[in-house]
Amino acid sequence: MSPALLEMRGISKSYGPVHANIGIDLTVEAGSIVGLLGENGSGKSTLMKILFGMVQPDQGAIVFKNKELAPGSPRDALRAGIGMIHQHFTLVNGMTVAENVMLALGEAGFWLDRKGVAARITELSRGYGLGLDPESTVEDLPLGMRQRVEIVKALMREADLLVLDEPTSILSPPEVEGLIGVMRKLKGNGRAIIFITHKLGEVLSVCDEVVVLRDGKVSGRTPVAGATREGLAHMMVGRTLAEPPRRAARAPGRERLVARDLSANDAAGLPRLQQSSFALRGGEILALAGIDGNGQAELCDTLAGLTPALSGSITLDGVDVTAWTSSALLAAGLAYIPADRSGTSLVQAMSIADNLALRDIARPPFSHYGWLDRKGARGLVDARTREFDVRMAGSDAAIGTLSGGNQQKVVLAREIGRDPGVLIAFQPTWGLDPGATRFVIDTILALRDRGGAVLYISSELEEVLSVGDRIGVISEGRIVGVTDRADVDMVKLGLLMAGHHANIPAAA
Amino acid sequence: MTASTTIAPARWPAWRGSVALRVVQSIGLSFVITDLLILIAGKNPLAAYEQIVLGAFGSWARIVVGLNKAAPYMLAGIGVALCFRGNVANMGAEGQIAIGGLAASIFALTCAGALGAATLPFAMLAGALGGVVWAAIAAVIHLARGVHEVLVTLMMNFIAWLVVAEILHGPLGEIDAGFPQTPMFERVAWLPKLIARSDLHIGILIAVLAAIAAHIVLWQTVTGFRWRLAGASDKASHYAGGSRARSVFSLMAVSGVLSGAAGAIEVLGVHYRLIEGFSLGFGFNAIAIALLATLKPLWVIPAALFFAFLETGALSMQRQIGIPSSLVLVIQGLSLIFVLCAVGRGARKV
Numbered sequence: 001m002s003p004a005l006l007e008m009r010g011i012s013k014s015y016g017p018v019h020a021n022i023g024i025d026l027t028v029e030a031g032s033i034v035g036l037l038g039e040n041g042s043g044k045s046t047l048m049k050i051l052f053g054m055v056q057p058d059q060g061a062i063v064f065k066n067k068e069l070a071p072g073s074p075r076d077a078l079r080a081g082i083g084m085i086h087q088h089f090t091l092v093n094g095m096t097v098a099e100n101v102m103l104a105l106g107e108a109g110f111w112l113d114r115k116g117v118a119a120r121i122t123e124l125s126r127g128y129g130l131g132l133d134p135e136s137t138v139e140d141l142p143l144g145m146r147q148r149v150e151i152v153k154a155l156m157r158e159a160d161l162l163v164l165d166e167p168t169s170i171l172s173p174p175e176v177e178g179l180i181g182v183m184r185k186l187k188g189n190g191r192a193i194i195f196i197t198h199k200l201g202e203v204l205s206v207c208d209e210v211v212v213l214r215d216g217k218v219s220g221r222t223p224v225a226g227a228t229r230e231g232l233a234h235m236m237v238g239r240t241l242a243e244p245p246r247r248a249a250r251a252p253g254r255e256r257l258v259a260r261d262l263s264a265n266d267a268a269g270l271p272r273l274q275q276s277s278f279a280l281r282g283g284e285i286l287a288l289a290g291i292d293g294n295g296q297a298e299l300c301d302t303l304a305g306l307t308p309a310l311s312g313s314i315t316l317d318g319v320d321v322t323a324w325t326s327s328a329l330l331a332a333g334l335a336y337i338p339a340d341r342s343g344t345s346l347v348q349a350m351s352i353a354d355n356l357a358l359r360d361i362a363r364p365p366f367s368h369y370g371w372l373d374r375k376g377a378r379g380l381v382d383a384r385t386r387e388f389d390v391r392m393a394g395s396d397a398a399i400g401t402l403s404g405g406n407q408q409k410v411v412l413a414r415e416i417g418r419d420p421g422v423l424i425a426f427q428p429t430w431g432l433d434p435g436a437t438r439f440v441i442d443t444i445l446a447l448r449d450r451g452g453a454v455l456y457i458s459s460e461l462e463e464v465l466s467v468g469d470r471i472g473v474i475s476e477g478r479i480v481g482v483t484d485r486a487d488v489d490m491v492k493l494g495l496l497m498a499g500h501h502a503n504i505p506a507a508a
Numbered sequence: 509m510t511a512s513t514t515i516a517p518a519r520w521p522a523w524r525g526s527v528a529l530r531v532v533q534s535i536g537l538s539f540v541i542t543d544l545l546i547l548i549a550g551k552n553p554l555a556a557y558e559q560i561v562l563g564a565f566g567s568w569a570r571i572v573v574g575l576n577k578a579a580p581y582m583l584a585g586i587g588v589a590l591c592f593r594g595n596v597a598n599m600g601a602e603g604q605i606a607i608g609g610l611a612a613s614i615f616a617l618t619c620a621g622a623l624g625a626a627t628l629p630f631a632m633l634a635g636a637l638g639g640v641v642w643a644a645i646a647a648v649i650h651l652a653r654g655v656h657e658v659l660v661t662l663m664m665n666f667i668a669w670l671v672v673a674e675i676l677h678g679p680l681g682e683i684d685a686g687f688p689q690t691p692m693f694e695r696v697a698w699l700p701k702l703i704a705r706s707d708l709h710i711g712i713l714i715a716v717l718a719a720i721a722a723h724i725v726l727w728q729t730v731t732g733f734r735w736r737l738a739g740a741s742d743k744a745s746h747y748a749g750g751s752r753a754r755s756v757f758s759l760m761a762v763s764g765v766l767s768g769a770a771g772a773i774e775v776l777g778v779h780y781r782l783i784e785g786f787s788l789g790f791g792f793n794a795i796a797i798a799l800l801a802t803l804k805p806l807w808v809i810p811a812a813l814f815f816a817f818l819e820t821g822a823l824s825m826q827r828q829i830g831i832p833s834s835l836v837l838v839i840q841g842l843s844l845i846f847v848l849c850a851v852g853r854g855a856r857k858v
Binding site: 306325326327330336338340343344345346347348349350354357358359361362367370371372 | 727736
């Protein structure tokens with residue numbers, strides 16, 4: 001047997017009392033794809049940061065192509081031929097593909113070799129079926145193509161090992177298919193890939209071997225042949241994932257939130273939401289699938305009163321609320337869970353108690369006549385954190401000390417704890433592990449069972465399908481193809497998400 | 509483009525201990541470096557410090573000078589600290605102090621006869637309002653036209669100086685004084701003394717009360733919560749129903765009141781007249797003081813006292829042993845830099 005391309009031996013890393021990695025071994029053969037699975041906080045990103053030299057391990061060695069890599073040196077890792085494709089791209093939007101690749105080459109010398117680089121990109125693009133034009137500007141490219149620019153950057157640096165960090169989270173189903181094709185071709189050429197993901201289906205379809213991390217340790221490794229979804233999920237969470245969420249059968253109630261021909265611009269003044277309409281009833285969840293950046297953010301912000309509508313109308317319980325402020329809408333029973341936890345729905349440097357009070361601070365029990373009442377609010381804070389199972393040392397700790405799942409529970413405790421009539425939930429499970437995802441979905445389903453109306457927007461198709469009573473797609477700023485969950489046509493849904501809705505009338 | 513663009517301060521040894529301890533260590537460090545400078549100049553650092561201490565605390569009269577100097581620093585410093593906390597980079601205390609002094613002077617000179625004993629409170633009010641108007645102009649330009657607040661507030665300072673100079677050279681100037689200043693105010697407009705038969709006026713008391721009030725507002729009221737929220741995250745503040753316009757206006761208004769009052773106290777309590785350049789540098793010192801206090805209103809009290817006593821002591825040192833008083837600027841600057849390094853980003857609770 002030939003020696004492995006990469007061997008990580010006994011990697012350990014602690015951050016204070018937290019053991020991020022404990023004696024992890026990882027072996028990757030040339031020409032193979034290894035799936036790295038694990039919940040958030042299981043140690044995947046720490047391990048990859050150590051591999052890439054961004055973090056220095058406390059213990060352990062990395063042997064790449066039979067040579068030991070200097071720990072803590074990204075330059076060494078790059079030069080040795082390890083390429084990392086991050087979830088967030090490191091591209092300059094205003095530059096062309098070729099220029100971006102040249103930036104990455106770094107040691108190209110003083111004179112730019114535009115033609116040579118462009119020719120090489122074209123060659124690689126043809127070889128791997130990437131379909132990249134070196135002269136196109138990055139900002140004109142869809143996200144899937146930008147990701148390919150990152151792949152080309154790594155290939156131009158002669159990377160033999162590519163690390164793909166959750167590469168499919170931003171892609172539409174056809175784009176995912178395309179990426180998987182590219183990965184297979186890379187593998188066919190003898191390159192190795194570490195594929196980090198949450199999605200079990202993708203692991204099974206493309207990987208040769210799976211390594212599962214849990215609590216900083218390898219909890220299982222198995223060849224993909226013979227592995228099952230259930231088996232992998234069990235290794236990941238230490239328990240078999242429960243059945244799809246159950247819901248009480250109930251007839252939808254009266255119309256709560258109605259949007260008519262709503263249009264809105266983004267912060268840069270570009271039209272993002274175009275004449276969207278829907279009607280949401282009490283006791284139902286309208287779930288919208290769609291690729292990120294198709295007007296979801298503008299729809300949510302406009303409904304919540306954070307961005308003004310350009311045209312169209314919004315009614316809440318029969319009252320025209322189009323021009324209402326977010327505070328007035330909140331008081332009228334409209335709750336909103338934004339997608340961004342790091343700076344919008346939560347303030348990392350503030351305490352858990354303050355974050356619970358964030359949008360209700362001007363009301364009792366959080367304050368009386370403008371004076372904060374921390375003692376008076378204590379009872380409510382304790383009750384909410386208990387009810388929503390927030391695991392914490394105390395409510396005075398900064399929210400940044402909590403895991404992502406517990407942070408989102410604080411948001412749920414604030415927005416759903418108010419028992420709102422209408423909830424807008426935008427990517428509420430983004431970046432959460434399966435356990436926390438389940439908690440979020442169950443909580444939202446419980447609100448629906450109590451008669452609440454929920455608009456649920458996510459780019460995770462599976463989630464939309466399992467949560468919604470009615471399913472639709474938001475694509476290019478329009479809400480299209482809304483149907484009952486029983487009548488969902490997957491092919492049509494996929495086409496709509498990919499923007500093929502020329503002949504389909506906007507539905508509501 | 510590569511991971512090497514990530515800055516990793518974590519590899520440096522962390523500066524341990526409470527924030528208060530780190531501030532004291534930083535100031536100590538700045539003195540050590542100043543020692544070296546004095547030695548290079550061929551003088552004895554110990555003698556220099558002896559003169560500074562004697563100059564600052566050597567007699568009751570000297571202490572009074574320091575306390576009176578600290579009052580406007582403190583008031584303006586509190587305003588700057590609150591603004592910085594709310595993510596409003598207000599560089600305009602300097603101009604607000606000048607206009608506050610001007611407004612108080614105009615009021616004291618023109619209305620003293622008519623109002624009698626009520627002159628003083630109204631003159632103080634005029635000073636505060638002058639500061640608010642000056643701050644509001646900057647806020648409007650910033651919000652309506654999107655000009656960065658640092659630029660607007662900074663430029664308004666120069667305009668304020670020139671407005672004061674223009675008025676002193678023109679309508680309000682004392683005839684035959686030989687210096688651009690107004691005639692002396694009538695006694696009804698003088699700030700009362702804190703201690704009879706001394707020069708110590710009630711400014712320091714007002715300033716300390718203002719620091720306590722600012723602390724309470726910041727931590728115990730909904731307004732303070734919204735300011736802290738605006739400082740922590742624009743997006744979260746918007747989501748929670750706040751707006752940039754509201755936080756900029758309210759914070760600039762508070763800064764205007766405090767800085768305007770600082771200017772009024774200086775003219776009504778120390779000079780009893782408006783003099784060209786009466787507050788030169790006060791507003792910029794206030795920025796340094798707010799930062800030295802790590803933007804905590806209560807900590808502005810010792811920070812302002814430190815700056816004030818250092819300055820009064822330095823003048824005496826220059827007189828006695830010939831070391832230039834600008835050495836104090838070195839100490840002020842170094843201690844500020846060290847404090848900023850020691851406290852770092854993110855150490856502050858929101």
